[in-house]
Amino acid sequence: MKLDSSIAAVVTGGASGLGAATARALAAKGVRVALFDLNAELGERVAAEIGGLFCAVNVTDDASVDAGFAKARAAHGQERVLVNCAGTGNAIKTVGRDKATGELRHFPLAEFEKIIQINLIGTFRCTAKSAVGMASLDPVDDGGERGAIVNTASVAAEDGQMGQAAYAASKGGVVSLTLPLARDLMAEGIRVNTILPGIFSTPLLLAAPDNVKAALAASVPFPKRLGDPAEYAALALLMIENGYFNGEDVRLDGAIRMAPR
Template sequence: MQIANRIALVTGGGSGLGEATARRLADLGAGVAVLDLGEEAAARVADEIGGLALAADVSDAEAVEAAFARIAAELGEAPRIVVNCAGIGTAARILPREGALPIGLFDRTIRINLLGTYTVLSHAARAMSALAPMDDDGARGVIVNTASVAYQDGQIGQAAYAASKGGVASLTLPAARELARFGIRVMTIAPGLFETAMSAGLPPEARAALEAGLPFPSRMGRPDEYAMLAQQIIENPLLNGEVIRIDSAVRLAPK
């Protein structure tokens, strides 16, 4: 799909992978809606790229529906490109030393990472299905979700996070198969270790240990490298129903 002159929505667009993706799509000529839980973060990025700022909790169906309505009203059309980057990283053992099961944390992680992804995907599918096809293939749009290598390599303390990202990965193929008749593609990116807010607070020794375990290149990924892959997925019409790892060939150890 050509990106120039298309409408795009990037969730989690106020920072990290989402911000890099929003900036790249805007640079390529898309009209970009930047959705984030933090209103100030969304506004900062949107102002700098000439986009539309939206503040919403992706797991709140009414808020997501309202966001799609604003995009259509203010940008002239529903988004044909949706990149789901909104999510949280959590770390908690199933049996911590104090013996308390962190059910609330598990629930919150699933709600934001998995339910949030599904909520945006479902609203995107409904909006895209009403649009006119763009080409002889009948393409109407593309949805790119974000999992994590933790969906396959979940480490100790990542039960909630790995489960949420595993759900996103498992959603990919059935969603792509169902939405194929509408000309809507669904793909998922599974990032490894990236330079984001989650990794920014690591002590230097911890960071060095992590990077030493990366085969090549032996460094954390840069957010724009995620955005580059999102661009390639959007532009290549045969990429559909698959999860792509972007991870320097790393396979995470148990801890």
């Protein structure tokens, strides 16, 4: 798909990190970009920077997502590109012991469900609702392409660490969605791919102490540094622009394989 001013895109989690980098990269191609996020301050700032549109959206809520797509389409037209970057995580062991009392406790199920709702179901919700709109469009080329979707998993989908049961399960679900989604949508001319980022320099990691960041960077085989969100964005754009890229899950991680902890 040729990315230019004729294309509209939606980026979830677009106010910061990987999503903001992707929104900037799309806008640099002339694409009309709408950002879905809960952080209005950052979202409005990025939207103003790239000439885009901010939509306050909670990906766990049907009505909120519907309202976001309605606002984006009213301003930019039906999107042909969706990049799902909205997500979160936690670090809770399946069974833990209270340091003060020694009491054994299991992973709070409400916290497990929260991660699944945001990372996995939120991704599917936005994908399904966007794909309905994409399928209504005329193809952009003789091959019948109507749209392209990029989802965000994590290397934790394949080598989750201690305390990442919920996060790894949610991201593993996103990976497992990729091929069935590509197959479901092939008749509509919509491609689906997934990126599995490693340790990236996102706002969460930037807030960590310098020694922690240095240790994380040193754990990457090569290059020995944190990933740059612009590198994620470059791969996302490649997946969108290369019409033969479909049904793939790609690690972007400097060859890291996460240790147990």
